[in-house]
Amino acid sequence: MSAPEVITSLQNAHVKRLVRLRSRRDREQEGVIVIEGAREIARAVSSGVSLSAVYSAPDLHSAEAAGLAPTLQAPGALLSRAAFGKVSGRENPDGLIALAPTPRVTLPEPGPQAVTVLLHGLEKPGNVGAILRSADAAGADSVIVLGRGADPYGPNVIRASQGSVFTLxxxxxxxxxxxxxxxxxxxxxxxxxxxAPRAYWDAPLTGRVALLLGTEHEGLPAQWRQTDHSVSIPMNASRGADSLNVATAAALMLFECARQRRRRSA
Structure with missing residues (x-):
């Protein structure tokens, strides 16, 4: 049995398609997402995501990627080191990229102690991904993304979330x-x-709770500030710090929710 062909040409149709799918517009037109990295692909598969294609560069495989690649049940192709470098969005790729249909998510009906996070207008994939990771770690039930901010299923958000976008x-x-x-x-x-005059740790963060976060520059628009409660994160501004990264703010709020729930159930 002959060894499978390895794609070396940067003009190959597979290579051109993967380069094109770096664009959000092209991903949306095709209805697919790009998942790069063994950890992220493994979390997607374990969460029930059905892969439509897998591209592998054995010369670049980490130990994790080498172990995962043979288990992936999807059509695919082998790429040379140079071809994979052309399509990868990472500095040190591990030699695995997968495609999957764009998830169509219906939020679960919330329980009596459900926590959801609402993100308004966040544009930086790193922030969105970090918030998803914190929400997953803190036991939040869902995340709602409003409008045309960062694509929650974009490759950089998937990477920053360490795959939590698929488990939440x-x-x-x-x-x-x-x-x-x-x-x-x-x-x-x-x-x-x-x-807001009330510190977040003094707010009653039990029951069904929605945490609303906006951009660091503009914050939440007026209609979202006029909610049940407004809370702030007190800071020592004497040294000039007057704001926090939105992902840090989200993590503080999420783990305070978790703390209050544990205390309530103790």
Whole structure:
């Protein structure tokens, strides 16, 4: 039995397609997402994502990628080191890229102690991915992404989330639909804003809770600040620090929710 052909040409159709799919517009037109990295692919598969294609460069495989590649049940192709470097979005790729249909997520019906995170207008994939990772780690139930901020299923968000985007329900909604969903399920909403007089650790973060976060530059728009509660994260501004990275703010809020729930159930 002959060895499978290895794609070496940078003009190959597979290579050209993968380069094209770096664009959000092209991914949306095709209805696919790009998952790069053994850890992220493994988490996607274990969460029920059905891969439509797998591209592998054995010369670049880490130990994790080498162990995972033979188990992946999807059509694919082998790429040379140079061809994989052309399509990879990473400095030190591990030689695995997979494609899958874009997830269509329906949020689960929330339990009495559900926590959801609402992200308004966040554009940096690293921040969105880090928030997803923190939400997963803190036991949040879902994340709602509003509008045309960072693509929650973009390759850089997937990487920054370490694959948590696949283990946590993440839905993209319009503002109207998000407000209606929260209201119909009687969530108590908490807008995280720097000028709120109440510290987040003094807020009653139990029951069905929605944490609302906006961009670091503009914050939340007026309609989202006019919610049940506004909370802030007190800071020592005497040395000039007057704001926090939004992913850090989200992590603090999420783990305070978890702390209050543990204390309540003790």
């Amino acid at each position: 329900p993440v839905a993209v909604m319009t503002e109207h639909d998000a407000q209606a969903w929260l209201a119909a399920r009687q969530f108590t909403t908490f807008a995280c804003t720097p000028d």
